[in-house]
Amino acid sequence: MYKGIAVSRGIGIGSVCRIVKHDLSFEPRRIEDTEAEKERFHKAIDAFVDETNAMAEDVRKRIGVKEAEILRGHAVMISDPAMSGEMDKMIDQGQCAEAALSAVCDMFIGMFSRMDDDNMRQRVSDIADVKTSILKKLLGIEEIDIKNVAPGTVLVSSDLTPSMTSQIVKENVTGILTETGGKTSHSAILARALEIPAVLSVPGIVDAVKDRDTVILDGTEGEVFVNPEGDVLSKYMLKREEFIRRQAELKNYVGKETLTADGDRVELFCNIGTPRDAKKALKCDGEGIGLFRTEFLFMDNTRLPSEDEQFEAYREAVETMAGRPVIIRTLDIGGDKDIPYLGLKKEDNPFLGFRAVRYCLGNEDICRTQLRAIIRSSAFGKVRIMVPLVTTVDEIRSIKRLVSDIKEDFVKEGIDHDTDLEVGCMIETASASLIADLLAAEADFFSIGTNDLTQYTMSVDRGNPSVAYLYSPFQPSVLRSIRYITECAHRAGIPVGMCGEAAADPLMIPLLIAFGLDEYSVNPVLVLTARSIISKWSKKEADELARRVMELSTEEEITAVLREAMKE
Amino acid sequence: MVSRNLTIKNEEGMHMRPASQLSQMASAFECDIKINFNGGTYDCKSIMFLMSACMKCGSDIELVCDGKDEEKALEEISSFIETGMGD
Numbered sequence: 001m002y003k004g005i006a007v008s009r010g011i012g013i014g015s016v017c018r019i020v021k022h023d024l025s026f027e028p029r030r031i032e033d034t035e036a037e038k039e040r041f042h043k044a045i046d047a048f049v050d051e052t053n054a055m056a057e058d059v060r061k062r063i064g065v066k067e068a069e070i071l072r073g074h075a076v077m078i079s080d081p082a083m084s085g086e087m088d089k090m091i092d093q094g095q096c097a098e099a100a101l102s103a104v105c106d107m108f109i110g111m112f113s114r115m116d117d118d119n120m121r122q123r124v125s126d127i128a129d130v131k132t133s134i135l136k137k138l139l140g141i142e143e144i145d146i147k148n149v150a151p152g153t154v155l156v157s158s159d160l161t162p163s164m165t166s167q168i169v170k171e172n173v174t175g176i177l178t179e180t181g182g183k184t185s186h187s188a189i190l191a192r193a194l195e196i197p198a199v200l201s202v203p204g205i206v207d208a209v210k211d212r213d214t215v216i217l218d219g220t221e222g223e224v225f226v227n228p229e230g231d232v233l234s235k236y237m238l239k240r241e242e243f244i245r246r247q248a249e250l251k252n253y254v255g256k257e258t259l260t261a262d263g264d265r266v267e268l269f270c271n272i273g274t275p276r277d278a279k280k281a282l283k284c285d286g287e288g289i290g291l292f293r294t295e296f297l298f299m300d301n302t303r304l305p306s307e308d309e310q311f312e313a314y315r316e317a318v319e320t321m322a323g324r325p326v327i328i329r330t331l332d333i334g335g336d337k338d339i340p341y342l343g344l345k346k347e348d349n350p351f352l353g354f355r356a357v358r359y360c361l362g363n364e365d366i367c368r369t370q371l372r373a374i375i376r377s378s379a380f381g382k383v384r385i386m387v388p389l390v391t392t393v394d395e396i397r398s399i400k401r402l403v404s405d406i407k408e409d410f411v412k413e414g415i416d417h418d419t420d421l422e423v424g425c426m427i428e429t430a431s432a433s434l435i436a437d438l439l440a441a442e443a444d445f446f447s448i449g450t451n452d453l454t455q456y457t458m459s460v461d462r463g464n465p466s467v468a469y470l471y472s473p474f475q476p477s478v479l480r481s482i483r484y485i486t487e488c489a490h491r492a493g494i495p496v497g498m499c500g501e502a503a504a505d506p507l508m509i510p511l512l513i514a515f516g517l518d519e520y521s522v523n524p525v526l527v528l529t530a531r532s533i534i535s536k537w538s539k540k541e542a543d544e545l546a547r548r549v550m551e552l553s554t555e556e557e558i559t560a561v562l563r564e565a566m567k568e
Numbered sequence: 569m570v571s572r573n574l575t576i577k578n579e580e581g582m583h584m585r586p587a588s589q590l591s592q593m594a595s596a597f598e599c600d601i602k603i604n605f606n607g608g609t610y611d612c613k614s615i616m617f618l619m620s621a622c623m624k625c626g627s628d629i630e631l632v633c634d635g636k637d638e639e640k641a642l643e644e645i646s647s648f649i650e651t652g653m654g655d
Contacts, residue, residue, distance in 0.1 A: 073588040
């Protein structure tokens, strides 16, 4: 078995077609008739530009505008005066077209690869791609016709260039394997857009296979099998069918409300970390944002972000969600998240230290700036403020006081905002859980953060492998805590959500239905999965299961019963 | 000659797609169009120079147009950059 980076989910089983590197070496020649050489050169460029633009148009129709723009960029690059103009000059001086092309491309490749910007370093492969394509034209090398490979082909190559990937036809290619690239490379993006399973950066895979070998690749786990035994093959054929069946089933949930089997409506939101993720949430059919982490504004920066800067980011997410709720969490730093320019003091117990709302209340300027930016963004949609790591009633009161001060200022300053803006608590500490009834009297909503709640309830450092066995939201103490929090919220008449990983866990969902959770906030890619699981449970069935589970005394017993009852 | 100070707004900065669009847009004007950034001057009509400048989200730049249609060029290109270059 080989292992690589899983970049596009699904199981691919098929017959290998290797795309090998051609020999692109050439003998530099001295050119006498420079005009004729330039004509030969521009014929190659024109053919490349025409083909690339045609390919881009095809990609635009089949895949998407952004993917097409990558290819169009190649045509623009080579037509650039800094590229072809420089090459022309070199031919005028008597160099052959191949040498001129290589020299100028290599110059840019050298320049881009020295940059300290990941995005720009990736352009090296684009320039190399352009260089190779034109060099092949000049040398008269024919390409493998990727567009017309036989159905059931797995493409194996050391590297898939954008120009190769964009010729891939979904009907013919069942898998992609390469020796380079990662989750964000062009080939990964295209593979996902086409829903072709792909595993990249598999060391030595090109030499490990021959044309027409049978290979299996698992684009979820990153595993690759070459000429597998019969039992492995049949296992993966089943796995593939299961995956395809499941994907088709999930598509039925696109655009639907999230309902339990007996028709109770719950809200299914997404967790996001940047404004751009909001687009992803929408695309994945999220009904709102249940947790917008704001740390990116502070972490990807060398100084404190200004009110305007923050406002723009919040507004972008809020506008993207077009009236759907967006719950913005105030700065949650300290603990494991350090921001160098803030000069946080080193603490012996950072998770029990000066973090999240504690830090914000201790640095009122930073807190006020962020709250002003959030409240300004409330004029553009349905915004709610969520306060992390609350342990006392005073904390939520202080934040609410700040919020109402700012709203008064805004009235005076004539700044638009939502006057009914809600302020809620994250419930993620043992203290907050135990005083959930008191907090419910102050907060407009609750959101349970199961990762921290588990950590603080179990007194377990989630990063420490020696105690990892204790870190489970299915511990009776954590489950009791979740149940009590939801009861307190409902008694006070406020909604309660969950934004930890547990909200999408097929084992946890029936319990959450039984407890009456109002809002589930999950990673965008899990929206449809969560919606389908929720739809399979009726309140009555969930209640029965919860009653049984809540009587058990160990995590092991609980998960065993839940696993037995699991519906997927 | 006219100029304006701008800030790169889109999250990924001047990557290939915006650079490609921007250079095509600039090439349609007659005037010279340059960007001053980080002590360097870059020809806005060249995708290669635009990319090589390594402008990121939040980078402050100066757009300078010089020639017959400079006013129109300044307006159109500023608005493209200000609105996040299609990202």
